[in-house]
Amino acid sequence: MPDPKDLKQCQGTTCGYIYNPDKGDKKSQTPKGTHFEELPEDWKCPSCGAGKKFFKPMG
Numbered sequence: 156m157p158d159p160k161d162l163k164q165c166q167g168t169t170c171g172y173i174y175n176p177d178k179g180d181k182k183s184q185t186p187k188g189t190h191f192e193e194l195p196e197d198w199k200c201p202s203c204g205a206g207k208k209f210f211k212p213m214g
């Protein structure tokens with residue numbers, strides 16, 4: 156299991172959507188506590204549909 160302290164938010168460069176690992180992503184049924192890196196490769200931004208490569212870690 157990943158260390159919860161390492162949870163990083165990631166922001167989409169296309170629409171500004173922020174993926175928050177503390178909350179997961181309801182639209183893709185991603186449970187809270189899921190690292191951005193753990194999202195499936197075909198995961199898409201719930202806001203604009205951009206792929207993971209368009210996201211950058213925050214902080």
Ligand SMILES: [Zn+2]
Nearest residue numbers: 167170200203
């Ligand atoms: Zn987006």
